[in-house]
Amino acid sequence: MAKILVVDDDVEIIETSKIILESKGYGVVAAGNGADGLKKARSEKPDLILLDVMMAHDREGFEVAQKLKQEADTRHIPVIIITGITKSKKLPFKFEPDEDWLPVSAVLDKPVKPELLLAKIEELLAARTTTQTPAN
């Protein structure tokens, strides 16, 4: 079954996300900050990453997403960014997936309804298998 990396500094959210995802049969790896998240993305090779934007500072999530895109090992992993900020911070870009600024597969507003999150994960994993299968 697919393995999902949850990066968030909120222990409660990690805890509940873990139960929800595991209940759907996904394997879950958790990281409490950006650095840990990057390390685990490299070591655990997750099939998908759930990334909270605001952790230690306002932009930690974006930086993590950009680094993931830069590394060959992690570049192909789909990333769902969950953001609580949308436009409350003056960031120079839109909250849309974007090659340069926001190299992620989906942006979801925090708080995300679990049903919606699960649907999105399913959709992205399905897309990944269809696009990657012929390559393998």
Next chain:
Amino acid sequence: MLRTKLFQGFAILVVLFSILAAYVGVQTSQRRMVDEAQTRVQLNLGGAWSVLHAKMSEIETVLRLVAGKQLVQDLTEVDRFDETEVRHRLERIRVTFGLDFLQLLSPEGEVLLRTTSPYNKGDFRLSDPAVSGAIKGEIQTALAVLSPLELATEGPELAQRAYIPIEETLRARPSSRAVEDRGLAMISAVPVVKGAQVIGVVYGGVLLNRNFKLVDQMHDIVFKNEVYKGVPVGTATIFLGDCRIATTVRLSNGNRAMGTRVSKEVADLVLDNGGSWVGEAFVVKDRYLAAYDPIRNVAGEIIGMLYVGTLKKPFEDYSRGIALKYVYVSLFALLVGLVLAFFIASRLANPIHRLMEAADRVTQGHPTPPVADTGSCDEVGHLIHAFNQMTSTLTEREVKLKALNRSYMETLGFVSHELKGPVATILNYAYLLREQKLGDVNDRQVKAIRAIDAASNRLVEMVRHYLNLSRIENGELRPLCGRIALRDDVLVPLLERLEHEIQSHEMRVDLQVDPGILLLADRNMVLEIFENLFSNAMKYGRPQGVITLQVEPEEPDRYLFKFRNDGPGIPADRIDSLFQKFTRLEGTDGVRQQKGTGLGLFITRSIIEAHGGRIRVTSEVGGWVEFVFTLPRFKQEGDAHV
């Protein structure tokens, strides 16, 4: 306008005073003129009398000379008195001194000789009071009436001169006489005295009938032949009774107005009552200021009148000239007054105008520089000073209030944001409980979980709304526009998310949206618009009703959206407040009270306006509500469009 009102007030005052001044001036000058003219005409009459009296004293002098002559003194010496010689000598004297008649009478009153042809004599003249007075030794000089018989006795030439046909005259007393055949004469009777004894009387005089020389002389002396615009200024007339017997008044044919008569009112006053008449008279064809005096004989009886008149026109013209000058001066004063009034009114009103404009700017919330005080007067200066102080205090307060509101809104944003984490946790646990991932759940617990779910959903909406409010109030609602496919990027995901909720209201959504419609807008904001509209439709719409969305292109680069839902509608008086902050429709006419932030439509409008669009709402009470708004269109090359 204040200036106009002030000016009107001043102008009315100026006009009133000008009119008053002109009126008083004209009145005074005219009254003065009339007084002056009357004084003058009375003086003129005095002048005419002087001429008459001078002539009479001249006659008296001649007669006294005659009475003193030896020739006449020899009257009683029968042997020496040669009647023919005396008559001859006296006739020469009469002619030389211009007398019309000259007689010598005995102390008994018998006419001893006449010096006019046919030299009648032997008649008695004792009935003449002048003669009887002279017999008593007194010199008598007076004006007297001579009867036609007396005139005829004197001679036919005199009777003929006295004969004047009476002309029909308007406004005169009625009279049956056709002819004036009596004579009015200046006479003098001088006793011839020898020792202490009166031995005879010299009697002579001048007839005034047709005596033009005398009236012309009066005219010359009194009026100096003045002519005003071709008309003689003065006229003089001698009346016998009420009939003109010698006059300088000319008829329109140039003849003297002989035989015409005086008006009844003058005759009543002067002839019957012995008064003097001073006033206006219409003589032949011009208006005259006239004066009439009675003429009396020796016995004091009124026998005629002396008249002078001075042309009224010079006085009138002079008076009119003065009046005109008053009017010109008044007009000039009026003009100067009006100009001054205009400037004074402007000067008074200007600072107040500036204050008014500044106050309007303050009301509209524009920044207002201090109003300059041009020093018109103390009170206005104070007002301007007070106003400037008030404005600066107001500005300071506004700045403070804005800062306060900003920090309040930032706090609101921060708090809302901080709520997201806990809410996410609640949502997750509610999901886990509902899905029985944490163990079995009984029916009552399922109900409780649903309540938690619903409350969380509202909490999510509230967080979203308050964050948006915080952005709008802090001016941070700046759309980052991009190309959006209305149907696939906005409506489809949104309806997917709302599907469950729409079904629970048993509503149906009718989307009449072409998949090719592209907007140039901020995707999250457009999502917010429709999220709010659908949420609104579900809260207030009729269960089992239809929600319709129509989109059509509108000139030149916009789409027009019509979002309609069935429902009880909105009363017309509530429509205006619909888009204001914290507005929720009250539960009237069976509309259930709804829970919400009261911010949804306010945020919707703010977003639409931030995209340069407009939103309005129409409604039929008991039928439907329709939100009509516009959003910008994304233009593609070769886009002919739907």
